[in-house]
Amino acid sequence: xxxxxxxAIGAGLAVLTGAGAGLGMGIATGxxxxxxxxxxxxxxxxxxxxxxxxxxxxxxxxxxFVTALVMIFTMGK
Amino acid sequence: xxxxxxxxxxxIAIALSLIVGVGALYLRSRIPQPEKxxxxxxxxxxxxxxxxxxxxxxxxxxxxxxxxxxxxGAREFQVEISPTRMDxxxxxxxxxxxxxxxxxxxxxxxxxxxxxxxxPRFKETPRGLQLVLETAVTxxxxxTKEKYGHRNDGLASYFFALAALFIGSAVVELFGFRxxxxxxxxxxxxxxxTFVLINVYGIYKKGIKGRLQSFIRPKAIIAPFKLLxxxxxxxxxxxxxxxxxxxxxxxxxxxxxxLGAFSVGIPAVxxxxxxxxxxxxxxxxxxxxxxxxxxxxxxxxx
Numbered sequence: 544x545x546x547x548x549x550x551a552i553g554a555g556l557a558v559l560t561g562a563g564a565g566l567g568m569g570i571a572t573g574x575x576x577x578x579x580x581x582x583x584x585x586x587x588x589x590x591x592x593x594x595x596x597x598x599x600x601x602x603x604x605x606x607x608f609v610t611a612l613v614m615i616f617t618m619g620k
Numbered sequence: 621x622x623x624x625x626x627x628x629x630x631x632i633a634i635a636l637s638l639i640v641g642v643g644a645l646y647l648r649s650r651i652p653q654p655e656k657x658x659x660x661x662x663x664x665x666x667x668x669x670x671x672x673x674x675x676x677x678x679x680x681x682x683x684x685x686x687x688x689x690x691x692x693g694a695r696e697f698q699v700e701i702s703p704t705r706m707d708x709x710x711x712x713x714x715x716x717x718x719x720x721x722x723x724x725x726x727x728x729x730x731x732x733x734x735x736x737x738x739x740p741r742f743k744e745t746p747r748g749l750q751l752v753l754e755t756a757v758t759x760x761x762x763x764t765k766e767k768y769g770h771r772n773d774g775l776a777s778y779f780f781a782l783a784a785l786f787i788g789s790a791v792v793e794l795f796g797f798r799x800x801x802x803x804x805x806x807x808x809x810x811x812x813x814t815f816v817l818i819n820v821y822g823i824y825k826k827g828i829k830g831r832l833q834s835f836i837r838p839k840a841i842i843a844p845f846k847l848l849x850x851x852x853x854x855x856x857x858x859x860x861x862x863x864x865x866x867x868x869x870x871x872x873x874x875x876x877x878x879l880g881a882f883s884v885g886i887p888a889v890x891x892x893x894x895x896x897x898x899x900x901x902x903x904x905x906x907x908x909x910x911x912x913x914x915x916x917x918x919x920x921x922x
Contacts, residue, residue: 595912598905602856605863612866616701 560607
């Protein structure tokens, strides 16, 4: 197996963080929908909270993505 | 880039798709559109839609074949994690830094022009540009007030300037340059400014003793973890913005690479999301999170 092949496998493993982030974002959105359905007048507040939470959740996926990019672009040379 | 004369078969394909495409659009204009309640409305509408789709698709195919046969539009896929460097006045400067200087200069010129020509003409009832400006300023003031607890003009104006710079750098991407936000050094520097602001406002509001006390609340044992999570704030802010912007750029580059000569129209639609909507959301999140952390630092706990 060549070096670049190993790096590619590692990068692929690194972006698996997206699975966890997707799960978390799905759960958060589902709960937000439930909350809005129960209390439609709190819509704007729930929306702001949801956006913040999604941003924090999404960052795990982004860290994996940045790791993969760094692996591909810096280790291959 | 080399110009190759296309073969006869390609010319025939180009001409055929052009003729059929234009013909479909012409046929569509010949079909009369009945009134909504009349009989045959649905079938006529269906036929018109089908012909429109066929015409646009064939014209797109024709343009792609035409550009491709001349060897135009084919791109090599190359994305670098660090931007290219260029020489300016004898010193090596990365292209993103140069682009951000251009954005800053343009924003300064716009601000001076607004101050001289627009602001003295403000009227009691806002209209046009005045309405846009007042809405933007009010929005950022309200956001600051919501997160910080009360009105803070200094913080609001800093974040307004930051939002303007970020939006300017998103506009730069629309012109085909590498946006400054895809450089880790830029995002990290603004995240560090946020880090400094968190501590400055925390100390300003509570004093050094109060700021240190906030680390040992509610129990002294969590102090190392609180310290770590505070230190992680600038890194996470910087990596989030950088990763999102670079990700969007990579996706757009991939689309151009995959479509080759056929990259007419489709990248414009996808770019609306990846170059306009997605950056705006991320800038909002960056500013929102910065304000949230600052608000957390100045929060009074009894």
